[in-house]
Amino acid sequence: MAEKVTIATVARHARVSRQTVSNVLNAPHIVRQETRERVEDAIKALGYRANQAARQMRTGRSRLIAARIEPTRDGINGSVLDRFLHGLTETADAAGYRVLLYTATDDEREIATYGDLLGTYELDAFVLVGTKYGDPRTEWLADRDVPFVTFGRPWDALDAHPWVDVDGAAGTAQATRHLLEAGHRRVAFIGWPVGSGVGDDRRAGWRDALLAADVDPSGLHRETEDGIGEGERLMRDLLVAVAPSAVVCASDSLALGALQAIRGVDPPVSVIGFDDTPVAAAVGLSSVSQPLGEAAARCVDLLTGVLDGNHETPTPVLLQPSLALRHTA
């Protein structure tokens, strides 16, 4: 078994002091080129890697970012998180950070976990997926000056903290315009109850697109909790009440329900979902697609900006979704 390679081993091998090796790693410009190259060769030859624990003890920085992995809720939207996490891991890696997972069943426990992670692992930052009105988690983190980014706008105050989000309204508006351009007039909307930021945003996009085309949206929309069954129920209701020729949904779950409700209806009703989940791809459902990899990358950008000494509050990022057209619209 080979001896453990430390900074001292490298120093001995390159015939310099430990400090010089450290300088080559952390401030290369102050070391003479010839010396630097000698040290770099030694590092390569010995396969030296800086011990993160020791570094962390001095610097207080762990180069670790925490992200929460949620239990797959209805299973359909869970894969959004999955793809986001993958992007996060990849980008964080490139920036020299690693992603640590945690779970929590409620806000209180999640906050307790923050304390735990910060205390024992000295985490550098958190990435929160999804926020709600008056989120106690962001408040807790902000109070303690813990760097964090949310994927999802803070609906209370847009300048409360750095965030990355996808423009949901733009997505539903795009979907709605696509349907209008295809000749539809009675374009309905199935979404979530008023009060959730995300849901209201997505409905607003649909409404604005209709208004811009001089279509009156009143009566053309329904609200419910998320779920396939609910989507089916409300779509049947809409068919009877207003006989829409197309429908935009706030989620793929709702859209799948709508698809089941319109089976056999003639002429066929167009359906567009939201999130472009694997299910949508599987059944050929058109859907609004969020650039999750890009979103994750921008989260890392914002965090590294804060962590690497950029003291000004970074600018929030609002990304544009795209429309994945399949055969339901």
Place this chain on the structure above:
Amino acid sequence: MAEKVTIATVARHARVSRQTVSNVLNAPHIVRQETRERVEDAIKALGYRANQAARQMRTGRSRLIAARIEPTRDGINGSVLDRFLHGLTETADAAGYRVLLYTATDDEREIATYGDLLGTYELDAFVLVGTKYGDPRTEWLADRDVPFVTFGRPWDALDAHPWVDVDGAAGTAQATRHLLEAGHRRVAFIGWPVGSGVGDDRRAGWRDALLAADVDPSGLHRETEDGIGEGERLMRDLLVAVAPSAVVCASDSLALGALQAIRGVDPPVSVIGFDDTPVAAAVGLSSVSQPLGEAAARCVDLLTGVLDGNHETPTPVLLQPSLALRHTA
């Protein structure tokens, strides 16, 4: 801002030495009860948490487990990983470990990442999801005595390393028996090309169940790469060639394809998929369900067994899947 609470702070507060505090944490039995309680009270009062980096420097153990997060392949089976990771995080947490994510595009790079993670973060163990014949990754890890578990059997040699797996053959057999008991005789199978351990295993379960019921399986099966389109194609082929009344598939993707192929066929053909992915639940597809949370928990069990000084090679774990019956069978 409060002073940072270290073991010395606690020691001062409880009027003992640092070492005694350390003993209370790591070997409570050697400390007198009265003293122990005094120290524990101080820990609580001060909100002390052991600094992991410092602990790691002495012990060489990071209490970190690495798991790979893959890009969602066809999107449908990706959610299996998602659920597994969630279980892993939860169980690891309970055992005092944390899960660190990494990604890699190929085996070579994955192995390079192992070196990196071990060198800089001193990871305690790896969890690999899925293995193949002659997997270079397990070989590399085993050569270096790095603790690891695979979720998925090592198909070459079952005693090569600790593993947890779900009995795929038992799953397809159960699905097949269910169909046989419902009166079906011509129960077909759509699976993957011969040579993948998982695929061969799942096919074997179907074949054995048929043989046990005196049904000749020849001609009743088809093999292809995974995917909805492929499933549809092969199901059409089967319908023409052998007119099966039911089909068991090696994945939900294939089963979804089969579902599309049998639309309108009368009498309806029963379909059972594999993995019980969200898509299956969404469209009402019956499917073989893997106990992913349980699998993750057993992975952590095996690892902690190895890590906490249990030197004997742990026994592999083979879990039984269950049948999630919906309206396609």
Place this chain on the structure above:
DNA sequence: TATCCAGATTGGATCGTTCAAGATGGCGAG
């Protein structure tokens, strides 16, 4: 030749914890 300066290098201290070894005190046996 002596002085000075900037740049490069050195040794020592430090982060918070655990390990190894030493100190203390009480108690029973000889």
Place this chain on the structure above:
DNA sequence: CTCGCCATCTTGAACGATCCAATCTGGATA
């Protein structure tokens, strides 16, 4: 009374990196 033993607790050193202050080097300048 002394010794040894055990249980308990304390002290000094070490893990591997970075920070700090001090020292060294070589070349330009007086």
